[in-house]
Amino acid sequence: MKLYYAPGVCSIGIHVLLEEIGKPYELEAINLREGAQYKPEYTAVNPKSKVPALLRDDGTLQTEYPAIAYWLARTNPFSNLLPDNIDLQARALEIMDYCVATVHMQGFTRIFRPGNFSPDPAQEEAVKARGKEIVQKGFESLSASLGDKQYAVGNFSIADSAMFYVEFWAARVGIPLPANLAAHFDRMKARPAVQRTLQQEGVA
Ligand SMILES: N[C@@H](CCC(=O)N[C@@H](CS)C(=O)NCC(=O)O)C(=O)O
Structure with missing residues (x-):
């Protein structure tokens, strides 16, 4: 591979x-x-x-x-990397898709590449601000679905890899994470695979 x-x-x-x-x-x-x-x-x-x-x-x-x-x-x-239980599998896919399709593609892409959303440079700050709103709403939703669990659906799964990269970007651009997502991010960074x-x- x-x-x-x-x-x-x-x-x-x-x-x-x-x-x-x-x-x-x-x-x-x-x-x-x-x-x-x-x-x-x-x-x-x-x-x-x-x-x-x-x-x-x-x-x-x-x-x-x-x-x-x-x-x-x-x-x-x-x-x-996926639970056996079909309901939990569907939850993992739901969370992963939300990270990629909404928090990343709709939110962070507006912050990183505002020109993709408006060719008018005068709109750049407005596009970025909308991106930040989408990201923040996204983190509220992810925080509610994580609750007090260690990982997205209990044990580590593919959903956590997607949560990890949007959390990583939040840290990079200085968007504060809700406390349980910040703890999830720390938990991810402590995994040997993530460190490597x-x-x-x-x-x-
Ligand atoms: N829908 C794609 C999105 C992938 C994506 O947006 N990748 C970005 C990096 S995070 C990229 O390759 N951007 C290069 C470009 O758009 O020019 C997926 O799920 O893999």
Whole structure:
């Protein structure tokens, strides 16, 4: 397997899952700042120009965070990345999708790339402010669903990898986390797989 990633972006959550699984895999960094995702070397691999992308051992490419995480969990059942209980599985998928599709794509993307939402530079601050509102509402929702549990659905699962990367971004841009999410973030950072990931990406 090979993970196409960029340091500190959403692919870090998939990187954590690969470290949790512990099977051999390769890493290839794509320099998003320099626009390597739009160059032919990468579009030949992933025409979507996004990371994460996982080159599977059967030679096919798996894209989209929730699909990659789900595939890793189902193909590595002994790593316990998804609960057996179907209701809890659905909860894990619900939380992961909310992190990716709402908190990340609708919230943080407005903060990181306001130009994607309005070509008018005069709108930049308004777009970022709306992004911050979406992120904060997202964290309130994630906080309510976490409650006093250690991990999103009890034991560690793929949902926690997605919560981890949006928490990581919150710390980076200085958005305060509700207390139970801050504790979840600390719990994640204490996991050896997360520590190895942060070290390997040079973002520790
Ligand atoms: N829907 C995609 C989103 C992936 C995504 O937005 N990746 C960002 C990094 S966090 C990216 O590759 N951005 C490069 C670009 O848009 O130019 C997924 O679930 O994997």
